[in-house]
Amino acid sequence: MKTKAAVLFEVGKPFEVVELDLDGPAQGEVLVRVDAAGLCHSELHLLSGALPTALPIVGGHEATGIVEETGPGVTKVKPGDRVVCTFVPACGLCRYCSTGRQNLCVYGDVPDGPLWDGTYRFHLDGRDVGSFRQLGAFSERLVTSERSIVCVDDTVPPEKAVLVSCGVPTGFGTATETGRVRPGDTVVVFGIGGIGINAVQGAVHAGAAHVVAVDPVAMKRETALEFGATHAFADAAPAIERVRTLTGGEMADQALVTVGEVDQEVVQSAQAAVGKSGTVVITGLANADFEIHAVSDWLLTREVDIRGCIYGSMNPQTDIPRLLDLWRSGRLRLDGLVTATYTLDRINEGYQDLRDGKNLRGVVVFD
Incomplete structure (x- = not known):
């Protein structure tokens, strides 16, 4: 399938919004149609080269969206579910996950670019394009492991759900x-x-x-x-x-x-x-x-x-729903955190606003 995405091709240059080929989900993976993606300061480190990674790469590690398709073996979600993506995976089985430290899951040690099996889902003219934090949230659609998604109530508005992807829990x-x-x-x-x-x-x-x-x-x-x-x-x-x-x-x-x-x-x-x-x-x-x-x-x-x-020493699989419960009860504010929203084509404007100190949090909203 085709997807429009913001890609970093060269350190020191802005993101380029291009159309990519996107493979469907493999074993244990999920295809997500992205509704909203957060503009985090981490991508400024990516753009400057302070956070070294293999290029080209689709930026973005905060997202929420709807599951469109699941690969073989997926048991956590089904098509139609609203999910929040987390750059910290949780296998549930390693020594860290099993002792309540999902933020340190061993699957989080995989280098940026390919997914956990060493292959890529984004491509451009036959060339592999990586996924930042195995997500690549600055894309209309993304494919990631079910370890990197958390199912949430589908009544949560996208502009609220995206905030608990990274910034709020961290x-x-x-x-x-x-x-x-x-x-x-x-x-x-x-x-x-x-x-x-x-x-x-x-x-x-x-x-x-x-x-x-x-x-x-x-x-x-x-x-x-x-x-x-x-x-x-x-x-x-x-x-x-x-x-x-x-x-x-x-x-x-x-x-x-x-x-x-x-x-x-x-x-x-x-x-x-x-x-x-x-x-x-x-x-x-x-x-x-x-x-x-x-x-x-x-x-x-x-x-x-x-x-x-990292990630506020939190466990995304349990703490993301917990934070949303605090929001529903009025004990956590999500209103007022988003200073401005942008379309994907304006992503570089959003990051300039972040550099200029205009935003607490900018969000890319997809059609």
């Missing part, structure tokens, strides 16, 4: 799971984008007494306050001083780093923000060769924990 879980925020804690969130705004929501949901947002963009600071942050600052230094005042010098319990690109300056600010037994969570991406530096005496004498985070 941010929310950064606070509640990886950061382990508890009632009464003081939390600092560095970077209020599609991930950081949901880290704010997660910290509020967990009962934090103080949630301090740090972002240079005024719109993002204002939105953080609307979503429950108690304080918002453009720079780290005044935020850290306010934390010192709020806590009587004991400093924050958690510093959550959710900036679009992690550098040593924000890591040092996060370390300065936390007190004894505090936790620094690194959720944002960095260049492949970036190294995190910490003073060993500071780590030892203060027992500070520095933790990496």
Whole structure:
């Protein structure tokens, strides 16, 4: 079949929207007609080359849509089901899945490009085209493993369902799971984008007494306050001083780093923000060769924990429906997260808006 998709052919160049050939689903795979796809900051790393991958590749790792066809052996879904795609697969059998750590499933270690069997579903003039995170969400249709989809209630609007594909669980879980925020804690969130705004929501949901947002963009600071942050600052230094005042010098319990690109300056600010037994969570991406530096005496004498985070340490197969239940009950906000929607032909405009700080989250809506 044919599908229109946004393809990256060369690092440093924009996506090109072209028509591709798409194979049908093989063993254990599902064909999804995509309704909506999220514009995540991760693709900016893909475009710049900071996230190395084989090219050409169809971008996009956040999507929702309707199952059109299933391959042999598929038992999870049937044609007509609404699904949310997740860039973190879950086989349910490996040591990580079976111990409640689906975000670390061994099938997530497969390189970007081919699917799990080493073959491709997208093609252009006889040339294989890869799928980012084994999804390739910037396409009218995609084929992926049933491990990478979660069935959700078909009454959930696409523009809401797509948000729980990546941004909401990654941010929310950064606070509640990886950061382990508890009632009464003081939390600092560095970077209020599609991930950081949901880290704010997660910290509020967990009962934090103080949630301090740090972002240079005024719109993002204002939105953080609307979503429950108690304080918002453009720079780290005044935020850290306010934390010192709020806590009587004991400093924050958690510093959550959710900036679009992690550098040593924000890591040092996060370390300065936390007190004894505090936790620094690194959720944002960095260049492949970036190294995190910490003073060993500071780590030892203060027992500070520095933790990496993928997908908010969440289990997509159970936590995506759980987050939608929180939304239905009014305890999680999805309204207000999407700043703008785009057609696929305007995808590069959407990413320029993200670079320019205009969007919390942009979404591509398919006809």
